[in-house]
Amino acid sequence: MAAPSPTDHHGRKFLGRLSLPERRFVADALRAETVGGVLLLVAAIAALVWANVPAISGSYDSVRSFHIGPAFLGLDLSLQHWAADGLLAIFFFVAGIELKRELVAGDLRDAKAAALPVIAALCGMAVPALVYVLVNVLGDGSTNGWAVPTATDIAFALAVLAVIGTSLPSALRAFLLTLAVVDDLFAILIIAVFFTSDINFLALGGAVAGLVLFWFLLRTGVRGWYVYVPLALAIWGLMYNSGVHATIAGVAMGLMLRCHRKEGEHQSPGEHIEHLVRPVSAGLAVPLFALFSAGVSLSDEAIGQVFTRPETLGVVLGLVVGKTLGIFGGTWLAARFTRAELNEDLAWPDVFAVASLAGIGFTVSLLIGELAFTDDPVLTDEIKAAVLIGSLIAAIFAGILLKMRNRKYRALTEEEERDDDLDGIPDIYEQDKPDYHLRMAKIYEAKAAEHRLKAEAAAAGAARAAGGSSADGGRPA
Numbered sequence: 204m205a206a207p208s209p210t211d212h213h214g215r216k217f218l219g220r221l222s223l224p225e226r227r228f229v230a231d232a233l234r235a236e237t238v239g240g241v242l243l244l245v246a247a248i249a250a251l252v253w254a255n256v257p258a259i260s261g262s263y264d265s266v267r268s269f270h271i272g273p274a275f276l277g278l279d280l281s282l283q284h285w286a287a288d289g290l291l292a293i294f295f296f297v298a299g300i301e302l303k304r305e306l307v308a309g310d311l312r313d314a315k316a317a318a319l320p321v322i323a324a325l326c327g328m329a330v331p332a333l334v335y336v337l338v339n340v341l342g343d344g345s346t347n348g349w350a351v352p353t354a355t356d357i358a359f360a361l362a363v364l365a366v367i368g369t370s371l372p373s374a375l376r377a378f379l380l381t382l383a384v385v386d387d388l389f390a391i392l393i394i395a396v397f398f399t400s401d402i403n404f405l406a407l408g409g410a411v412a413g414l415v416l417f418w419f420l421l422r423t424g425v426r427g428w429y430v431y432v433p434l435a436l437a438i439w440g441l442m443y444n445s446g447v448h449a450t451i452a453g454v455a456m457g458l459m460l461r462c463h464r465k466e467g468e469h470q471s472p473g474e475h476i477e478h479l480v481r482p483v484s485a486g487l488a489v490p491l492f493a494l495f496s497a498g499v500s501l502s503d504e505a506i507g508q509v510f511t512r513p514e515t516l517g518v519v520l521g522l523v524v525g526k527t528l529g530i531f532g533g534t535w536l537a538a539r540f541t542r543a544e545l546n547e548d549l550a551w552p553d554v555f556a557v558a559s560l561a562g563i564g565f566t567v568s569l570l571i572g573e574l575a576f577t578d579d580p581v582l583t584d585e586i587k588a589a590v591l592i593g594s595l596i597a598a599i600f601a602g603i604l605l606k607m608r609n610r611k612y613r614a615l616t617e618e619e620e621r622d623d624d625l626d627g628i629p630d631i632y633e634q635d636k637p638d639y640h641l642r643m644a645k646i647y648e649a650k651a652a653e654h655r656l657k658a659e660a661a662a663a664g665a666a667r668a669a670g671g672s673s674a675d676g677g678r679p680a
Contacts, residue, residue: 239482243493267282269281286494290489303457308464323382324381338513354566360598371616421460518586527600573587623643624642
C-alpha cells in the first residue's frame with residue numbers, strides 16, 4: 204500500500220500513503236483549519252441574519268461602514284476595509300508560509316510529485332474562469348468578475364466535512380490542502396496583477412525597502428516579535444498606500460521565512476510562526492472578514508437575480524460546474540500522461556467528489572468580488588450572494604457524493620490510525636520494522652496465555668457444574 208518515492212517513475216502512486224511527518228503536518232494544519240472553518244460558517248450565518256432581519260439590518264451597514272484609523276497615514280478605513288485589507292493580510296501571511304513549506308519540504312518540492320496537484324489546481328482555476336466568461340459573453344454581461352469563481356476556501360470545505368461527519372483518508376485531505384495552497388498562490392497573483400489601482404511609487408518603494416529589511420533581519424538571525432511586528436505593520440501600511448493590494452505584503456513576508464529544518468531543530472522558524480499565527484488567522488481574521496463581507500440581501504428577488512443575471516449565474520456555474528470539471532479533468536489527464544497509478548484503495552469517483560468539494564469558494568471569492576465590481580455596490584452584493592449560493596450547492600453536492608463512500612473512508616482512516624503496539628506510531632508505517640513485529644508477537648503471546656487461562660478456568664467451571672448436576676440427580680426426591 205505504500206506509495207513509492209516521488210523519483211520512482213514506474214510505480215509512482217497518486218493519492219498514495221503520505222510519509223509519517225507529512226501526515227502529521229497535514230493533520231495538524233487541517234485540525235486548525237477545521238475549527239476555523241466552523242467559526243467561519245458561524246460568522247457567515249450571523250452576517251446573513253444580521254443583514255436580513257428587518258429589525259437589525261440597518262445597523263449592519265452602519266457598523267461595517269464605520270471609519271476608524273489615522274487619516275494622516277492614509278488609513279482612515281471602514282471596518283469592512285480593515286477586515287478585507289488588514290485582517291486578510293494575516294490570512295495571506297499564513298498562506299505564504301504554507302506555500303514556502305510545500306515548496307521546500309512538502310509535496311511541491313519534487314517536480315514530478317508536484318505536477319499532478321499543480322495541474323489540477325490550474326485547471327480548477329482556468330475552467331471556472333472560462334465558464335464565467337462564456338456565460339457572460341453569451342448573456343451580454345460584464346466579464347470583470349472572471350476571477351471570482353476561481354478560488355477554493357479550504358477552511359469552509361473542511362467545515363462542511365466536519366458538519367456532515369465524513370472521514371476523508373489523509374491522502375485525499377492532503378490533496379485538497381495542496382490544491383488550496385496552489386489556488387491561494389494564483390489568487391494572490393491575480394489580485395496583484397489585475398486588481399491593482401494607480402501606483403504610488405514612493406510608497407511602493409518604501410514597502411519594498413521594508414521587505415528587504417525584513418529579509419535581512421531574518422537572515423542575520425535577529426529574533427523578537429517587538430522587532431518584526433512593528434516592521435510588518437509599517438510594510439503593510441506602505442503597501443496599502445502604494446495602490447497594490449495590501450494582502451500582498453502578508454504573502455511576501457510569509458514566503459521569506461525559513462521553512463526547512465536545520466539539524467537538531469524540532470520546528471523551522473516558519474513552522475513555529477505558522478503554529479502561532481494560524482489560530483489568529485483561522486479563528487479571528489477570516490471569521491471577522493466573513494462577518495463584515497457576507498451580509499447580503501437574500502430576498503426572493505435577490506435570489507432570483509442570481510440565476511437570471513449573467514454575472515451571478517457565471518459565478519454559480521463556475522463554482523459548481525467549472526471547479527468540479529476543471530480539477531477532475533486536470534487530475535485525470537495529468538495522471539494519464541505522467542503514468543501515475545491511482546491508489547488501489549481509492550477510485551476516480553473519490554477524486555470527483557473532492558473536486559466538487561473544491562467548488563466551495565468563500566473568503567477569496569468574496570474579496571475578488573469586492574475588487575472586481577467596486578464601482579457597483581448593488582452588483583457587488585449580488586456577486587456575493589452568488590458566491591454563497593454557489594458554495595452551498597457545491598457543498599450539498601459534494602456532501603452527497605462523499606456520504607456514499609463514507610463507510611469506505613472510515614475503514615481506511617481506522618486502518619491509517621491503528622496503533623496496536625501503543626508506541627505512538629500508526630502500525631501501517633512499521634510493517635518493514637522487525638522490532639514492531641517482535642512487539643506484536645509478545646502482545647499476541649500474552650493474549651494467547653491469557654485466553655488459555657480463561658479456557659482452563661471455564662473448563663474447570665463446566666466440570667464442577669456437570670459433577671454437581673450428576674450428584675443432584677442421584678438423590679431421592
